[in-house]
Amino acid sequence: MGDLRLVELSATTIVAVNNFSLKPGQEEFLSPVSYGIAATVVNPQTSWQRVVVDGDEVVGFVSANFDPDFPQEHFRSVLWRINVDADEQGRGVGRFAVDGLLDEARSRGMDHVNVIYEAGSGGPEKFFERVxxxxxxxxxYGEVIAEIRL
Ligand SMILES: CC(C)(COP(=O)(O)OP(=O)(O)OC[C@H]1O[C@@H](n2cnc3c(N)ncnc32)[C@H](O)[C@@H]1OP(=O)(O)O)[C@@H](O)C(=O)NCCC(=O)NCCS
Structure with missing residues (x-):
């Protein structure tokens, strides 16, 4: 692994994130229905996003929602989206991004982080369990709600 860092989004890095490629079969796991529904009521001020850079290359993206007042418990401290460019997967970028997210949650006084995902091969289930x-x-909707206690 190179020199990974978490940085704030900028006009340039957003373009790189939007151009990430996926491995075959990953598309269908990108956006569980529950996130789509919650997105309509999420307050932009409670969301947090970072890109993962390796040197000057953008290799990953992670976002979260931290809102103790959110109606559903599992959306109060929640990993919203995580993406690692297909060519960069499998070398610790995703774990690095989750570690950064856990640090952020701790610094905001959260005692846990949730994630919601669809189980199945090709999806992120094993990754979330490993981290x-x-x-x-x-x-x-039959999606898995999982948790890390801090
Ligand atoms: C899920 C995703 C973010 C993982 O990122 P990554 O950089 O490849 O993961 P890492 O290399 O940090 O892996 C961390 C651990 O998870 C394991 N892991 C990752 N993907 C795995 C898979 N598909 N099957 C089994 N184990 C897996 C790794 O082996 C590693 O284990 P270890 O640390 O014990 O050796 C990446 O595959 C991705 O962007 N997928 C497409 C988007 C997506 O589905 N996002 C989630 C829904 S929003």
């Missing part, structure tokens, strides 16, 4: 998320429930 420490434990399934704790299910949404009404």
């Amino acid at each position: 420490g998320f434990t399934p704790v429930g299910e949404t009404e």
Whole structure:
């Protein structure tokens, strides 16, 4: 692994993130229904995003929502989206991004972080388990709700 860093989004890095490629079969796991519904009520002021850069190359993206007042418990401290460019997957970028997110959650006084994902091969289930998320429930759409206690 090179010199990974988390940096704020800029006009240039947003373009790089939007041009990330996916491995075959990953598309269908990108946006569980629950996130689409919650997105309509998320307050932009409670969202947090960072890009992962390796030297001067943009290799990953992670975002979260931190809002203790959000109606649904599992959206109060939640990993919203994580993406690693297809060519950069499998070398620790995703774990680095999650570690940064956990640091951010701790610094905001959160005692846990949730993630919601669809189980199935080609999806992020194994990754989330490897980096420490434990399934704790299910949404009404059959997605897994998992959690890391801080
Ligand atoms: C999920 C994703 C972010 C993982 O990023 P990554 O940089 O490849 O993951 P890492 O290299 O940091 O892997 C961390 C650990 O998870 C494991 N892991 C990652 N993907 C895995 C997979 N598909 N199957 C099994 N284990 C996996 C790694 O082996 C590693 O384990 P280790 O640390 O014990 O050796 C990346 O595959 C991705 O961008 N997928 C497409 C987008 C997506 O589905 N996002 C989630 C929904 S928003």
